[in-house]
Amino acid sequence: MQQFANPTRFLKLANAALPAVWAITAALFAVGLYGALVSAPADYQQGETVRIMFVHVPAAWLALMVYTVMALASIVAIIFRHPLADVAAKTAAPIGAAFCFLALVTGSLWGKPMWGAWWVWDARLTSMFVLLLLYLGYIAIWRAIDQPQRAAMIARIVALAGFINIPIVKFSVDWWNSLHQPASVLRLGGPSIAFSMLWPLLVMGLAYTFLFLALHLVSMRTEIAARKIRQLRIARIGER
Amino acid sequence: MDFGAPHAGFVIAAYAVSAAVLAALLVATLAQDRLKRRELQDLDSVRHEERR
Numbered sequence: 549m550q551q552f553a554n555p556t557r558f559l560k561l562a563n564a565a566l567p568a569v570w571a572i573t574a575a576l577f578a579v580g581l582y583g584a585l586v587s588a589p590a591d592y593q594q595g596e597t598v599r600i601m602f603v604h605v606p607a608a609w610l611a612l613m614v615y616t617v618m619a620l621a622s623i624v625a626i627i628f629r630h631p632l633a634d635v636a637a638k639t640a641a642p643i644g645a646a647f648c649f650l651a652l653v654t655g656s657l658w659g660k661p662m663w664g665a666w667w668v669w670d671a672r673l674t675s676m677f678v679l680l681l682l683y684l685g686y687i688a689i690w691r692a693i694d695q696p697q698r699a700a701m702i703a704r705i706v707a708l709a710g711f712i713n714i715p716i717v718k719f720s721v722d723w724w725n726s727l728h729q730p731a732s733v734l735r736l737g738g739p740s741i742a743f744s745m746l747w748p749l750l751v752m753g754l755a756y757t758f759l760f761l762a763l764h765l766v767s768m769r770t771e772i773a774a775r776k777i778r779q780l781r782i783a784r785i786g787e788r
Numbered sequence: 789m790d791f792g793a794p795h796a797g798f799v800i801a802a803y804a805v806s807a808a809v810l811a812a813l814l815v816a817t818l819a820q821d822r823l824k825r826r827e828l829q830d831l832d833s834v835r836h837e838e839r840r
Contacts, residue, residue, distance in 0.1 A: 585789045585803075596793040603806040646813045653809075654802040661795040763813065766821050773824040780831045 555772050558632055562765040569762045576755035583748025591745075600658040602748055605733070606756040608651035611679060612714055614644030614760060618686070619711040622704040632768070634700045635775075637707055638690055639767035643760055645683035652676060663727055671720035672728040679717060682710040696775075 584602035591598035618637045625633035655673070656666045667673065686706050693699035721730045732740045739746050790796065 590790065590793070595795065596790055596799055597795045599789060599799050600802040603802055607806070643813065643817075646809055650806055650809050653805050657798045657802045657805070661798050759810065759814075763817050766817050770817070770821040770824045773821075773828045777824065777828050777831060780828075780835065784835075 555632060559769060559772060562769055566762065566765055569758060569765065573755060573758040573762050576751055576758055580748055580752035580755045583751055588745050588748050594662060597658065597661050598745070600654055601745075602752045604651060604654040604658055605749060606753045607647045607654060608676070609753055610756045610760055611644055611648035611651050611676070612717060613757070614640050614647060615679065615682070615707075615711065615714055618644065618707045619714075622707040625700065625704055634704070635768050635771045636764070638700075638703065639771050640764055641683055641686050641690075643763050643767065645680065645687065647756070647760070648676065648680045648683055652680060659727075668727055670726045670728060671724040672717065672726050675713060675717040675720050678713055679710075682706070682713060686710070696778075 580602070584599055588599065588602070590596050618640050621633045621637035621640070624630045625637065652673075655676075659668070660666050686703055689703045689706060690699050693702065718731075720726060721728050733746070733749065741749070789799070791800075
Protein backbone atom coordinates (compact mmCIF):
# COMPACT_ATOMS: atom_id res chain seq x y z
CA MET A 549 0.00 0.00 0.00
CA GLN A 550 2.87 2.34 0.90
CA GLN A 551 4.20 2.10 -2.66
CA PHE A 552 1.06 3.89 -3.94
CA ALA A 553 1.82 6.78 -1.56
CA ASN A 554 4.17 8.13 -4.17
CA PRO A 555 2.29 10.86 -6.11
CA THR A 556 4.15 10.06 -9.34
CA ARG A 557 3.15 6.41 -9.12
CA PHE A 558 -0.40 7.39 -8.21
CA LEU A 559 -0.63 9.69 -11.25
CA LYS A 560 0.62 6.91 -13.54
CA LEU A 561 -1.99 4.51 -12.16
CA ALA A 562 -4.81 7.11 -12.24
CA ASN A 563 -4.05 8.13 -15.83
CA ALA A 564 -4.03 4.47 -16.89
CA ALA A 565 -7.27 3.65 -15.06
CA LEU A 566 -9.33 6.75 -15.97
CA PRO A 567 -10.38 5.82 -19.56
CA ALA A 568 -11.76 2.48 -18.32
CA VAL A 569 -13.45 4.11 -15.31
CA TRP A 570 -15.15 6.71 -17.56
CA ALA A 571 -16.29 3.99 -19.99
CA ILE A 572 -17.73 1.83 -17.17
CA THR A 573 -19.47 4.91 -15.69
CA ALA A 574 -21.14 5.75 -19.03
CA ALA A 575 -22.24 2.13 -19.57
CA LEU A 576 -23.66 1.87 -16.04
CA PHE A 577 -25.61 5.13 -16.45
CA ALA A 578 -27.03 3.93 -19.80
CA VAL A 579 -28.19 0.60 -18.33
CA GLY A 580 -29.31 2.17 -15.03
CA LEU A 581 -31.38 4.92 -16.69
CA TYR A 582 -33.00 2.36 -19.01
CA GLY A 583 -33.91 0.28 -15.96
CA ALA A 584 -35.12 3.31 -13.99
CA LEU A 585 -37.20 5.03 -16.68
CA VAL A 586 -38.26 2.20 -19.01
CA SER A 587 -37.99 -1.25 -17.45
CA ALA A 588 -39.02 -0.69 -13.81
CA PRO A 589 -42.79 -0.69 -13.25
CA ALA A 590 -44.71 2.15 -11.60
CA ASP A 591 -45.42 1.52 -7.91
CA TYR A 592 -48.92 0.37 -6.97
CA GLN A 593 -49.15 3.12 -4.32
CA GLN A 594 -46.74 5.85 -5.44
CA GLY A 595 -47.28 5.49 -9.20
CA GLU A 596 -44.56 7.07 -11.40
CA THR A 597 -43.22 9.10 -8.46
CA VAL A 598 -41.29 6.03 -7.29
CA ARG A 599 -38.82 6.64 -10.16
CA ILE A 600 -37.33 9.49 -8.10
CA MET A 601 -35.89 6.70 -5.92
CA PHE A 602 -33.38 5.80 -8.66
CA VAL A 603 -31.66 9.21 -8.41
CA HIS A 604 -32.42 10.01 -4.76
CA VAL A 605 -31.18 6.82 -3.06
CA PRO A 606 -27.82 6.55 -4.91
CA ALA A 607 -27.12 10.23 -4.16
CA ALA A 608 -27.84 9.60 -0.46
CA TRP A 609 -25.68 6.43 -0.42
CA LEU A 610 -22.79 8.32 -2.01
CA ALA A 611 -23.17 11.29 0.36
CA LEU A 612 -22.60 8.86 3.26
CA MET A 613 -19.90 6.83 1.50
CA VAL A 614 -17.85 9.86 0.45
CA TYR A 615 -17.82 11.26 3.98
CA THR A 616 -16.69 7.81 5.21
CA VAL A 617 -13.88 7.91 2.62
CA MET A 618 -12.88 11.36 3.95
CA ALA A 619 -12.85 10.11 7.55
CA LEU A 620 -10.77 7.02 6.62
CA ALA A 621 -8.33 9.16 4.62
CA SER A 622 -8.04 11.51 7.61
CA ILE A 623 -7.19 8.56 9.90
CA VAL A 624 -4.54 7.39 7.40
CA ALA A 625 -3.16 10.95 7.25
CA ILE A 626 -2.91 11.14 11.05
CA ILE A 627 -1.40 7.68 11.63
CA PHE A 628 0.75 7.00 8.57
CA ARG A 629 1.45 10.55 7.29
CA HIS A 630 0.47 9.21 3.88
CA PRO A 631 1.20 12.05 1.42
CA LEU A 632 -1.92 11.38 -0.64
CA ALA A 633 -4.36 10.89 2.24
CA ASP A 634 -5.02 14.61 2.80
CA VAL A 635 -5.29 15.07 -0.98
CA ALA A 636 -7.87 12.26 -1.11
CA ALA A 637 -9.94 13.70 1.76
CA LYS A 638 -9.77 17.29 0.52
CA THR A 639 -10.78 16.46 -3.07
CA ALA A 640 -13.60 14.10 -2.05
CA ALA A 641 -15.43 16.83 -0.10
CA PRO A 642 -16.90 18.93 -2.97
CA ILE A 643 -18.07 15.74 -4.74
CA GLY A 644 -19.69 14.46 -1.53
CA ALA A 645 -21.33 17.85 -0.96
CA ALA A 646 -22.85 17.71 -4.45
CA PHE A 647 -24.27 14.22 -3.78
CA CYS A 648 -25.62 15.36 -0.40
CA PHE A 649 -27.25 18.42 -2.00
CA LEU A 650 -28.83 16.17 -4.64
CA ALA A 651 -30.14 13.76 -1.99
CA LEU A 652 -31.82 16.67 -0.19
CA VAL A 653 -33.30 18.28 -3.32
CA THR A 654 -34.55 15.04 -4.92
CA GLY A 655 -35.86 13.95 -1.52
CA SER A 656 -37.79 17.21 -1.29
CA LEU A 657 -39.19 16.65 -4.80
CA TRP A 658 -40.27 13.16 -3.71
CA GLY A 659 -41.63 14.36 -0.36
CA LYS A 660 -44.00 17.00 -1.73
CA PRO A 661 -46.29 14.64 -3.71
CA MET A 662 -45.99 11.77 -1.17
CA TRP A 663 -46.07 13.57 2.21
CA GLY A 664 -47.62 16.87 1.12
CA ALA A 665 -44.57 18.81 2.33
CA TRP A 666 -41.30 19.91 0.71
CA TRP A 667 -39.47 19.64 4.02
CA VAL A 668 -40.04 18.39 7.58
CA TRP A 669 -37.55 18.66 10.45
CA ASP A 670 -37.53 14.93 11.16
CA ALA A 671 -34.45 12.95 12.20
CA ARG A 672 -33.40 11.62 8.76
CA LEU A 673 -33.84 14.89 6.90
CA THR A 674 -32.26 16.99 9.63
CA SER A 675 -29.22 14.69 10.03
CA MET A 676 -28.77 14.73 6.24
CA PHE A 677 -28.89 18.53 6.31
CA VAL A 678 -26.27 18.49 9.09
CA LEU A 679 -24.12 16.30 6.81
CA LEU A 680 -24.32 18.97 4.10
CA LEU A 681 -23.23 21.60 6.65
CA LEU A 682 -20.30 19.36 7.68
CA TYR A 683 -19.22 19.08 4.05
CA LEU A 684 -19.45 22.85 3.58
CA GLY A 685 -17.57 23.49 6.84
CA TYR A 686 -14.81 21.08 5.80
CA ILE A 687 -14.46 22.78 2.39
CA ALA A 688 -14.45 26.21 4.10
CA ILE A 689 -11.51 25.17 6.34
CA TRP A 690 -9.30 24.35 3.34
CA ARG A 691 -10.28 27.63 1.64
CA ALA A 692 -10.00 29.88 4.70
CA ILE A 693 -6.59 28.77 6.03
CA ASP A 694 -3.58 29.72 3.93
CA GLN A 695 -1.04 27.38 5.54
CA PRO A 696 -1.65 23.90 4.04
CA GLN A 697 -0.23 22.01 7.07
CA ARG A 698 -2.45 23.88 9.51
CA ALA A 699 -5.51 23.53 7.25
CA ALA A 700 -4.85 19.79 6.91
CA MET A 701 -4.59 19.32 10.67
CA ILE A 702 -7.88 21.13 11.41
CA ALA A 703 -9.64 19.48 8.45
CA ARG A 704 -8.66 15.99 9.71
CA ILE A 705 -10.16 16.72 13.13
CA VAL A 706 -13.38 18.10 11.59
CA ALA A 707 -13.70 15.08 9.26
CA LEU A 708 -13.28 12.65 12.18
CA ALA A 709 -15.56 14.57 14.56
CA GLY A 710 -18.23 14.87 11.88
CA PHE A 711 -18.14 11.13 11.19
CA ILE A 712 -20.35 10.62 14.26
CA ASN A 713 -23.20 11.95 12.09
CA ILE A 714 -22.93 9.04 9.60
CA PRO A 715 -24.47 6.32 11.84
CA ILE A 716 -27.00 8.92 13.03
CA VAL A 717 -28.14 9.46 9.40
CA LYS A 718 -28.20 5.70 8.72
CA PHE A 719 -30.08 4.63 11.86
CA SER A 720 -32.21 7.78 12.40
CA VAL A 721 -35.23 6.03 10.86
CA ASP A 722 -34.88 3.18 13.42
CA TRP A 723 -34.06 5.30 16.48
CA TRP A 724 -36.77 7.97 16.08
CA ASN A 725 -40.27 8.23 14.65
CA SER A 726 -39.82 9.48 11.10
CA LEU A 727 -41.88 10.27 8.03
CA HIS A 728 -39.01 8.79 6.04
CA GLN A 729 -39.37 5.11 5.23
CA PRO A 730 -36.97 2.64 6.92
CA ALA A 731 -34.10 0.99 5.01
CA SER A 732 -35.34 -1.31 2.24
CA VAL A 733 -32.07 -2.38 0.56
CA LEU A 734 -29.18 -2.27 3.08
CA ARG A 735 -30.99 -4.08 5.92
CA LEU A 736 -30.79 -7.28 7.94
CA GLY A 737 -32.84 -9.97 6.20
CA GLY A 738 -32.06 -8.64 2.71
CA PRO A 739 -33.77 -6.13 0.42
CA SER A 740 -37.55 -5.75 0.75
CA ILE A 741 -38.22 -4.27 -2.69
CA ALA A 742 -39.16 -6.21 -5.86
CA PHE A 743 -36.29 -7.34 -8.09
CA SER A 744 -37.74 -5.35 -11.04
CA MET A 745 -37.04 -2.17 -9.01
CA LEU A 746 -34.00 -3.45 -7.14
CA TRP A 747 -31.71 -4.08 -10.10
CA PRO A 748 -32.03 -0.57 -11.64
CA LEU A 749 -31.44 0.89 -8.19
CA LEU A 750 -28.27 -1.17 -7.69
CA VAL A 751 -27.01 -0.34 -11.20
CA MET A 752 -27.64 3.37 -10.59
CA GLY A 753 -25.84 3.03 -7.25
CA LEU A 754 -22.84 1.52 -9.08
CA ALA A 755 -23.03 4.27 -11.74
CA TYR A 756 -22.89 6.97 -9.05
CA THR A 757 -20.00 5.11 -7.34
CA PHE A 758 -17.97 4.92 -10.56
CA LEU A 759 -18.76 8.58 -11.31
CA PHE A 760 -17.38 9.45 -7.88
CA LEU A 761 -14.28 7.32 -8.54
CA ALA A 762 -13.64 9.05 -11.88
CA LEU A 763 -14.22 12.57 -10.51
CA HIS A 764 -12.11 11.81 -7.45
CA LEU A 765 -9.15 10.53 -9.49
CA VAL A 766 -9.29 13.64 -11.71
CA SER A 767 -9.62 15.96 -8.67
CA MET A 768 -6.68 14.28 -6.93
CA ARG A 769 -4.60 14.72 -10.10
CA THR A 770 -5.60 18.42 -10.15
CA GLU A 771 -4.71 18.88 -6.47
CA ILE A 772 -1.30 17.23 -6.96
CA ALA A 773 -0.66 19.64 -9.86
CA ALA A 774 -1.81 22.61 -7.71
CA ARG A 775 0.60 21.61 -4.92
CA LYS A 776 3.49 21.28 -7.39
CA ILE A 777 2.64 24.74 -8.77
CA ARG A 778 2.73 26.15 -5.24
CA GLN A 779 6.10 24.47 -4.55
CA LEU A 780 7.57 25.76 -7.83
CA ARG A 781 6.37 29.30 -7.11
CA ILE A 782 7.87 29.22 -3.60
CA ALA A 783 11.14 27.84 -5.05
CA ARG A 784 11.25 30.65 -7.63
CA ILE A 785 10.71 33.27 -4.94
CA GLY A 786 13.54 31.64 -2.94
CA GLU A 787 15.89 31.70 -5.95
CA ARG A 788 15.33 35.45 -6.37
CA MET B 789 -42.42 6.19 -17.75
CA ASP B 790 -45.84 7.70 -18.31
CA PHE B 791 -45.28 11.46 -18.75
CA GLY B 792 -49.02 12.13 -18.38
CA ALA B 793 -49.23 10.46 -14.95
CA PRO B 794 -50.02 12.49 -11.82
CA HIS B 795 -46.90 14.11 -10.31
CA ALA B 796 -44.81 13.32 -13.43
CA GLY B 797 -43.44 16.88 -13.17
CA PHE B 798 -41.76 16.02 -9.86
CA VAL B 799 -40.02 13.02 -11.47
CA ILE B 800 -38.85 15.09 -14.44
CA ALA B 801 -37.60 17.84 -12.08
CA ALA B 802 -35.67 15.32 -9.95
CA TYR B 803 -33.90 13.85 -13.00
CA ALA B 804 -33.27 17.32 -14.48
CA VAL B 805 -31.73 18.65 -11.23
CA SER B 806 -29.58 15.51 -10.89
CA ALA B 807 -28.38 15.77 -14.50
CA ALA B 808 -27.65 19.51 -14.15
CA VAL B 809 -25.71 19.21 -10.87
CA LEU B 810 -23.69 16.16 -11.99
CA ALA B 811 -22.95 17.75 -15.39
CA ALA B 812 -21.83 20.99 -13.70
CA LEU B 813 -19.61 19.00 -11.31
CA LEU B 814 -18.11 17.07 -14.24
CA VAL B 815 -17.43 20.19 -16.33
CA ALA B 816 -15.96 22.13 -13.38
CA THR B 817 -13.73 19.19 -12.37
CA LEU B 818 -12.38 18.64 -15.89
CA ALA B 819 -11.92 22.38 -16.53
CA GLN B 820 -10.00 22.86 -13.28
CA ASP B 821 -7.81 19.82 -14.06
CA ARG B 822 -7.00 21.15 -17.52
CA LEU B 823 -6.22 24.62 -16.15
CA LYS B 824 -3.86 23.38 -13.41
CA ARG B 825 -2.05 20.91 -15.65
CA ARG B 826 -1.49 23.60 -18.28
CA GLU B 827 -0.27 26.03 -15.59
CA LEU B 828 2.16 23.37 -14.32
CA GLN B 829 3.45 22.68 -17.82
CA ASP B 830 4.02 26.41 -18.42
CA LEU B 831 5.88 26.78 -15.10
CA ASP B 832 8.00 23.71 -15.85
CA SER B 833 8.95 25.01 -19.29
CA VAL B 834 9.85 28.44 -17.85
CA ARG B 835 12.09 26.74 -15.26
CA HIS B 836 13.82 24.64 -17.94
CA GLU B 837 14.47 27.73 -20.06
CA GLU B 838 15.84 29.65 -17.06
CA ARG B 839 18.24 26.79 -16.25
CA ARG B 840 19.59 26.83 -19.83
